[in-house]
Amino acid sequence: MEEKIKNQPLLILFSSGGDRRVLADYLRKEEFLVKAPPPSEIDQKILSTLSKWSLILLDETMAQKIGDKILDAKQKQEIFLPVIVFTSQATRVNYWFEAGYDNVLLLPVRQKTFLAFLQHLIIIRAQSQKLYQQAQELAESEARYRQFVESPLVGFWLADEKAKFVFINQRLAEMSGYQVDEVVGKMTMLDPIAPESRDWLQQRLAQRRKGAITPDVVEVEMVRKDGSRFWALAAPAGIYDSRGKFKGYLGAMIDISERKKLEQLLIESNQELEAYARTVSHDLRAPLRAVQGYINILREDCGQKLDDQARHYLERIDRAAQNMDNLIIDLLNYSRLSHEEFLEANVSGEEVLEEVINYLDNEIKKKKAQVNIIKPLPAVKGNRNFLFQIFLNLIDNALKFVVPGQTPEVKIWAERRGKMVRFWFEDKGLGIEPRYHRRIFELFERLHGIESYPGTGVGLALVKKVVKKMKGEVGLESQLGRGSRFWIELPAANPGGQKERD
Template identity: 30%
Template sequence: MNRLLMPLLLGCWLLVSALLWVGWNQSVRSFETTSLQQMESHTHSLAEIQKTLVQLKLQEIERILVALETLAASTQMDRKQLEQAMRARKQPSPEILAFILLNHQGELQAFSLPELNPELSDRDYFVWHKDNPDSGRSYISPPLYSRSNDAVLFVAISRALHNQDGEFIGVLAAAIDLEQLASELGKLTEDGSHATVLSDLNGRIFFRMPWLPESTGLQSGVLASHVGELGSMHATRITSPFDGQSRQLSYGRIPDWPVVVYVSEDLSATELQIRTHRQIETQRALLALAFFSLLMGSLLLLLRRYQTNQVHLQQSEERFRLAQDAAQLGVWDLDLQSGELKWDNQIWKQLGYDKPAFPLSMQAWLDTIHPEDLPQVQQLLEASLRSRKPFLLEFRCQTASGQWQWQQGRGQVVSWDLQGHPLRLTGTSLNIHEYREAQQQLAERTEALQRSNADLEQFAYVVSHDLRQPLRMIRSYVELLEKRLQNQLDGDSRLFMHYITDGAARMDQMLVSLLEYSRIGRMGEPKALTPSRQLLDEALTFLQPEIQETQAEIICPEAWPDIYISRNEGIRLFQNLMGNAIKYRQPEQQPKIQIEITEQTNHWLFCIRDNGIGIAPDQQDRLFKVFQRLHARSEYEGTGIGLAICRRIVERHGGRIWVESAGANQGSAFCFTLAREEQPLA
């Protein structure tokens, strides 16, 4: 019933709402459409009239220019007579400021204002005809300021002059006072709500009426996007670029002229009427809707809440089921009074039993538990029932195939009788067999690793004591022989003695280095957040003799991060890298070392750059291997294990190390990364 009632009430409410909305929409749209159509028709008529007036005015000026062009071509008139004719033609047209005649070089040949003699060869109306002498049409210039009176704005309407051979010989132009022209042509729109704008096809404004001198000459993107097709009138609504008001706009192009006439009317009053009408109609519709809504609103709200709760409950159950399946988690329920047991399909899958063949009871379940685990399971269950606390069990359970499988059970009492006796126990079951096997393998591997570490420690002891002791004896006895037989040995014999002692010393040094390499990670301090600059400073303290001897220059950044590192290993890392940068240089060369630190997404990048001997690209892979040397011991001392130690320290802390070098004598850069966050030691 509820399922049918709620859609029915909602449908009735929607139907009434739709009818009210349709009535409201028709009334509002009809009023709005009628009002805007009336305004559009009005501005369209004004624009047609204005377009005709502008066209007639342009044709009138062009006829005057054609007449003057004929007079200018006559050889019987001198300049004075031609200027008199210009003034005569100008008299009935107050918008014409002057007539101008220029020769083909832009020199003034006649001017209706003879008292003036301006330079006009650079004017746009001359330059355009000079560049387009065969255009065959009149040209309207952009708005210009008069050079005799910079307060006067005008446009020039000009024509190119040609001789009988068709050669360009000059320009005849009429300077039109824009303010006067706007006053004459803008009488149709003198009231405050209308405006007339004249522009070229690119949106450059000739004038706006009511007169707005600062708009003259401006380039309007709004107008440029509303030019229209020749011979047609167009209408639209825009936001005025002049006063920011919403306006009804009608516009059209003038035939044979690159001129567009715009007539607009302020929409404020009409929009106010439309808004007022909309508000009245809205209030009527809302009152009717509110009256109807009160009749069913409360019931609809209650039903909707009920359905929402039902949906949420179903979604919650579905999420729980999906999560349970993904986790392979079984759910069981035990009636403690009857011993009846219920569990879901997940537990059937875990144990592999068939439903008809396996009796679901507490005793049947206990019979599947491994005899060694059963006492502990029963003890924990009884303790949980007494304490009313949840329990956690891990035990082996026999599956249908006869194999023993590790299970994890969780549960708690969820209901009691009036005397406080537990009635119902519910919980979950999880197959943890693979986890327990992995634990066993991990324990075995840990034990093997501990044995390996013990063997390694024993090896380190052998290296440090048992192997070094014979070397020290060899070295000592050779030195005694050398002293005893000092007077009996020739040069070759002494050299052979030196080879023996030197070889023993170098082998001892290599054993010490190998011992240090094996101790990395075992003898180091615990990993802690440490200022990296402090590690460098302590490393440089050990290197002071080499720094002073070579006068090494070390450039460090100002900011140093704190890093998670074993302190003594961090010092050894910087000491080895800085020591190499000082050692591997050309003789008599002052080491220059620069340290760079860069913050990356998950790491800090450290680079130690030097001006030393560099490294050939084909040798760089050998650098970080144990006992790998690129130079003879006679050139540079060392065991060839220092960079291997650096690599082991960096990799143990979750980073990597590499070298960059352009080649021999090009310097080197040893770079390594360390994690920004604490990482487990490798």
């Protein structure tokens, strides 16, 4: 016997105990797994577990008694299970076929023929089960596909190699205002696109036919049937056969008109807010300059006539006016970043740092600060003025936030991290509690009184905004009383890229 039919479970339901035992013993010798219960032990449990058997063998008496129940159970359980009726009467063969049995065995039969017959049925059953399972999986896949392509949110399409639509789902029809049959086979992918974008799409279609562009996501303006327009986020791709030959296009899109409206409102709102901030800041500085002018006049014309208390008040007014002026300048710089554009170029970290150190030379000498720069400092991709602002703010803070009487110590170095460069600024200053590590990068956040440590609370917020604009990250490592290590991470310079000029 072939390996494939060994150990197959068979159920023998014969009314004659002698015939049942003879057949069961024979099939066990042929390495089948046989169950042959007497009629009194045949119950509902056997009928409810038919799928566990490879074949069921019935004599005519048992076929008359429970054959219909077995056939009904097979149908309800949706299983392919060969049931064989044994008969010794040739005239009864057609009867059993007409009764619904697919397999009738006329006795007597040779052992070899009988075993070949069983093997044949077992192979057919295995193949049928596999086909049934594949059909079920195909039906489930088809159902999932239908659910997917009939999404109430996403529009789907297929087009042939000439970009003519061969399928669109209902959602895409709703988005465009057309009926499905008005599009499929009649319109191309160029037709619903805004006229000013068709040349662009024509070029992309040609590139996709050549495989020159990979699947991507683009924003595109579409025209509905009634002439109105809407914005869509589309994800087109090419279809290729197993040999790489181009066969057509497929894609998905969603309507983003509401998002585009909100984006435009946000842009306009930001522009208005920035214009307002610049105007207010400019108007605020005018009276401040007047106040500072009168302070200078009082010092020059009345300085000798003022007592110590009056001079003290005058100094406080001057400092307050200067602090307000610094705050307004910082706010102007901060708001300017939102609309200031720049071209990316390679910027030397060493050159910019040298400029910052020269700029702070008087402050460094005044505080007798120790500034240790570990070279080399790699070049980065970004903007020279922005990098100057970042370095200036971080080093100025390192010089400022120290215990009174302490000599500031600053250590600066850099390291490559894949495609990025991380600059470190380490100090021996006051340190910052971990709970404030995120807050200090927000606008107007201060951890110390302005009398002790002058500032506007804008510096680190400015650093964060500039770094983000240059596609980088910023952070710190610090413990209270143990100093701080601020870091910024920026894209490394492109080899052979254009160097930014002053």
